[in-house]
Amino acid sequence: MSGSNASAAKSVVGLILTAIVGIPVFIYLVVKLFTSGSGIDLGSNTMTGEAVAARLQPIGSVKIVDSAPPGQRSGKSVYEAICFSCHATGLAGAPKLGDAATWTARIGKGFETLAKHAIEGFNAMPARGGAPDLTDDEVKRAVAFMGNAAGAKFTEPPVAAGAAADPATKGKEIYASLCINCHGTGVAGAPKLGDKAAWGPRLKDGADSAIAIGIKGLNAMPPKGGYTGSDDEFKAAALYMISQAK
Numbered sequence: 195m196s197g198s199n200a201s202a203a204k205s206v207v208g209l210i211l212t213a214i215v216g217i218p219v220f221i222y223l224v225v226k227l228f229t230s231g232s233g234i235d236l237g238s239n240t241m242t243g244e245a246v247a248a249r250l251q252p253i254g255s256v257k258i259v260d261s262a263p264p265g266q267r268s269g270k271s272v273y274e275a276i277c278f279s280c281h282a283t284g285l286a287g288a289p290k291l292g293d294a295a296t297w298t299a300r301i302g303k304g305f306e307t308l309a310k311h312a313i314e315g316f317n318a319m320p321a322r323g324g325a326p327d328l329t330d331d332e333v334k335r336a337v338a339f340m341g342n343a344a345g346a347k348f349t350e351p352p353v354a355a356g357a358a359a360d361p362a363t364k365g366k367e368i369y370a371s372l373c374i375n376c377h378g379t380g381v382a383g384a385p386k387l388g389d390k391a392a393w394g395p396r397l398k399d400g401a402d403s404a405i406a407i408g409i410k411g412l413n414a415m416p417p418k419g420g421y422t423g424s425d426d427e428f429k430a431a432a433l434y435m436i437s438q439a440k
């Protein structure tokens with residue numbers, strides 16, 4: 195590439211960068227101008243309000259945590275895989291890990307409220323941090339982990355132990371003995387194992403919700419897929435399939 199082409203390319207890149215950074219700031223300022231009578235107040239909560247939320251909405255993105263068996267991840271590992279991307283730096287007004295100043299008032303809302311906000315979403319905070327495969331308990335563990343890092347005394351919901359010590363292995367076995375008959379090839383519209391596009395919309399309300407639907411049955415999916423063992427075992431099989439949807 196000649197020198198002049200290179201500098202032309204650079205100025206195009208510069209223009210694009212200016213547009214990427216400039217347009218949202220411009221929109222924010224315009225929104226601010228029309229929504230506030232008292233001029234521009236950059237220090238207020240509007241930075242975490244709708245304007246920011248709209249820009250941060252994960253558009254069709256499905257993040258999947260890939261360490262540790264599904265459903266069994268600790269608060270720390272969920273934090274490190276998902277939540278850190280905003281909560282490590284305080285992106286968009288996210289309360290920073292270990293920063294008591296930004297956490298104390300939130301901790302005062304109580305664990306149940308914080309967990310509900312983390313599961314359902316709260317302003318610029320996306321539901322489940324944008325990772326729909328997380329179970330409610332996994333999100334709660336991450337909330338406890340983050341709260342405790344700022345001085346709270348929350349208890350992480352326990353990770354199943356003992357007989358169900360390795361639900362991932364059990365789940366895989368049940369899948370291979372039964373669910374594979376339909377989910378292996380996609381019989382009658384069954385979402386195929388490992389098919390992210392087929393699983394994505396089913397996981398939009400979280401893994402727990404998809405599992406509850408599977409337990410009840412849905413169209414050609416018989417209740418529990420015809421499995422005669424416990425709900426927990428069915429859940430392990432479903433979580434195995436969900437963990438492969440990436």
Ligand code: HEC
Nearest residue numbers: 242277280286287288300308311312317318319323336337
């Ligand atoms: C895309 C960025 C982003 C990710 C990823 C993210 N958060 Fe947040 N989170 C935020 C923002 C921004 C806020 C502040 C929202 C507000 O107060 O308006 C927030 C606030 C919270 C709060 C406080 C809610 C309240 O009621 O004050 C909790 C709890 C929380 N997040 C948990 C989590 C957990 C758990 C994860 C990972 C599973 C996570 N977040 C991932 C951006 C994020």
Ligand code: HEC
Nearest residue numbers: 373376382383384396404407408413414415419421431432
């Ligand atoms: C006889 C075929 C069949 C078997 C066996 C089967 N499934 Fe399904 N399953 C389906 C079909 C078909 C759907 C899609 C139903 C629809 O959306 O109309 C489905 C959907 C699902 C869903 C998604 C529910 C939702 O929210 O959309 C889960 C979870 C699931 N199956 C789990 C399992 C598990 C775990 C097993 C094994 C224990 C299993 N299935 C065995 C046919 C089957």
